Amino acid sequence: MESLRGARSNVQQFRHLKLNLINTLPPSRPISRFQRDHLDQFCQDELEKKHRDKSYRYFNNINRLAGDFPRAHLSDSRHQVTVWCSNDYLGMSRNPHVLRAMDEALTTYGAGAGGTRNISGHNRHAILLEQCLADLHNKPGALVFSSCYVANDATLSTLGSRLPDCVIFSDSMNHASMIQGIRHSRAEKIIFKHNDLVDLESKLASVGPPRPKIIAFESVYSMSGSVAPVDAICTLAEKYGAITFLDEVHAVGMYGPSGAGIAEHLDFDWHRRTRPKALARPPESPHVVDVMSRVDIISGTLGKAFGGAGGYIAASAKVVDFIRSLAPGFIFTTSLPPSVMAGAHAAIEYQKANPGDRLLQQVHTRALKMELVAHGLPVISNPSHIIPLFVGDAEKAKQASDLLLWDHNIYVQCINYPTVPRGTERLRITPTPGHTEELQMKLLKALESVWIKLGLQRISDLSEEELFRQDVQPVWTDEQLSSCR
Ligand SMILES: Cc1ncc(COP(=O)(O)O)c(C=O)c1O
Structure with a gap:
């Protein structure tokens, strides 16, 4: 009982103190006005920073077609493109x-x-x-x-x-x-x-x-x-x-x-x-x-x-x-x-x-990596199914992606900071079982033309030999590929 009374008086004292404090605070604008006035401006300032440092993300309207894999249409359903950067690696979505x-x-x-x-x-x-x-x-x-x-x-x-x-x-x-x-x-x-x-x-x-x-x-x-x-x-x-x-x-x-x-x-x-x-x-x-x-x-x-x-x-x-x-x-x-x-x-x-899809995906990856390297295009070497193509500049990576899309009907998103460190911006290409030799050749031709147009660096221009050495053994060995066929 005693302690309950003590607690009550503490609460009263606290209320009194709080009221005094509030009375001594300088008049300020109501909190809700402050948020509404400033939120959009705050967002705009932050977005401008992202535009300035080239890390702003652009979103393309890509409607992947289940009946025509790996094709998609853009906002206009008549404008069709080939998607070369999806993580639907095996086309299982369809x-x-x-x-x-x-x-x-x-x-x-x-x-x-x-x-x-x-x-x-x-x-x-x-x-x-x-x-x-x-x-x-x-x-x-x-x-x-x-x-x-x-x-x-x-x-x-x-x-x-x-x-x-x-x-x-x-x-x-x-x-x-x-x-x-x-x-x-x-x-x-x-x-x-x-x-x-x-x-x-x-x-x-x-x-x-x-x-x-x-x-x-x-x-x-x-x-x-x-x-x-x-x-x-x-x-x-x-x-x-x-x-x-x-x-x-x-x-x-x-x-x-x-x-x-x-x-x-x-x-x-x-x-x-x-x-x-x-x-x-x-x-x-x-x-x-x-x-x-x-x-x-x-x-x-x-x-x-x-x-x-x-x-x-x-x-x-x-x-x-x-x-x-x-x-x-x-x-x-x-x-x-x-x-x-x-x-x-x-x-x-x-x-x-059914390992068939992942085998074909590997076969397509190997073939494309070989062709790209044969053309001096800077594939960052690795033993997996991913093909990172080095650009090394955020603005150019975006331009390369845009050119591929609008001039060649090929969609490869560019990968910029903060997803990768600055100066290592790239195009990330992901072949699937649906990316046939014909599609691979079209991509190669388009990349060649973009590389020339933008004056992008090739393997021979780059000093980071370690990044582009092509003697890396793929995870899927030849024996594994043939034993599963
Ligand atoms: C390495 C890694 N872990 C986790 C995730 C998240 O997976 P989810 O797309 O299922 O959220 C991603 C997505 O890209 C990823 O790359």
């Missing part, structure tokens, strides 16, 4: 099996999921999709999110904030979603040089053994096409007791005998021999030594090679349950629509059983 599955789910279950996973948005499509993803990565569990941006942000921020005194080691070229997740976790972040094992090890060694450590990295880096030494990073992680978080966003569907990504590809023959059985997931075994089993958490997207939308993690049952139970990015948002999940499920099953 695969008939996927469309049929989506159509059926749409007709039977309607447009939307109707709620968050916990409140009416948990359904057979989510359950089946998560089982199929767990199988794909040979993990006990998987969890689907509305995108992989959300999956990375939610998982890293939850783990990093909940693991006491956690340190996260992040590759310097990591995607914004991981950077944001780490930032949101407020855990200590240590950046290691891109794909640099010596730097990573020295940084791991600098942190005491009792602290939980996470190494966050990607398998295929989308803007350079470089590929991480996943195996060696797992070895370092094991040596220093670190957890591995691997983003396979640009690798799922594209690598490995069943399309599970680079970690699967590294044990290609082993998975090829065991995978049909592994579809019924093998029991967890301490003796399993394949790279995919050594990665603790794999994240992936359903929006690139699988052609739909959504993201996921695959991990142990406990990690999955922990993230499902604690990550706001999973809990407080509407589930993906049933048709989207049904489509993703069909796409993954299709790619597990």
Whole structure:
């Protein structure tokens, strides 16, 4: 009773103090007027800065045609172009099996999921999709999110904030979603040089053994096409007791005998021999030594090679349950629509059983890289399916993209700062199984003409030999390509 009275008098004193304070404040304009007057001006000033430093993003109206892949029309449906920069790497967005599955789910279950996973948005499509993803990565569990941006942000921020005194080691070229997740976790972040094992090890060694450590990295880096030494990073992680978080966003569907990504590809023959059985997931075994089993958490997207939308993690049952139970990015948002999940499920099953698309994609990539290099065009070398063409100037990269679009009916978006460092602006070309030799030749001719018109640099003009050396071995070896045909 006494303490209640004390508390009341404290509240009264506080009110009195607050009133006095308010009376002594200089008269100011009402807050709402201030926001309305200044918001547009503030935005305009910020946008002008982006225009000045050439990092302003332009959006092209590209309507990709399911019936005429890889073509699209611009705002005028009569103006058709060939798309050379989509992440629908395998054309799965128009695969008939996927469309049929989506159509059926749409007709039977309607447009939307109707709620968050916990409140009416948990359904057979989510359950089946998560089982199929767990199988794909040979993990006990998987969890689907509305995108992989959300999956990375939610998982890293939850783990990093909940693991006491956690340190996260992040590759310097990591995607914004991981950077944001780490930032949101407020855990200590240590950046290691891109794909640099010596730097990573020295940084791991600098942190005491009792602290939980996470190494966050990607398998295929989308803007350079470089590929991480996943195996060696797992070895370092094991040596220093670190957890591995691997983003396979640009690798799922594209690598490995069943399309599970680079970690699967590294044990290609082993998975090829065991995978049909592994579809019924093998029991967890301490003796399993394949790279995919050594990665603790794999994240992936359903929006690139699988052609739909959504993201996921695959991990142990406990990690999955922990993230499902604690990550706001999973809990407080509407589930993906049933048709989207049904489509993703069909796409993954299709790619597990049919490697033909990813083989053809690799064949087209190799052929195009060879032609571009033969013409002296500056392909940044890498072992993956991505073809970055170096321009080195933001304005010129935009002009090159515009010329391709308006003079040659070819769409290749330019990649400028902050997606890539200033001075390394580029065109990012992504061949698909639909980019036939005829389309490749048209692209080559168009690029030749743009390079001449803008006076862009060729390999012979550039001194960074390391960036353009062409003796890099592709991830898909000749034997693997021919053994899967
Ligand atoms: C490496 C990487 N991780 C995550 C994402 C996010 O994936 P999503 O498009 O499913 O949000 C992207 C998207 O481009 C990415 O490049």
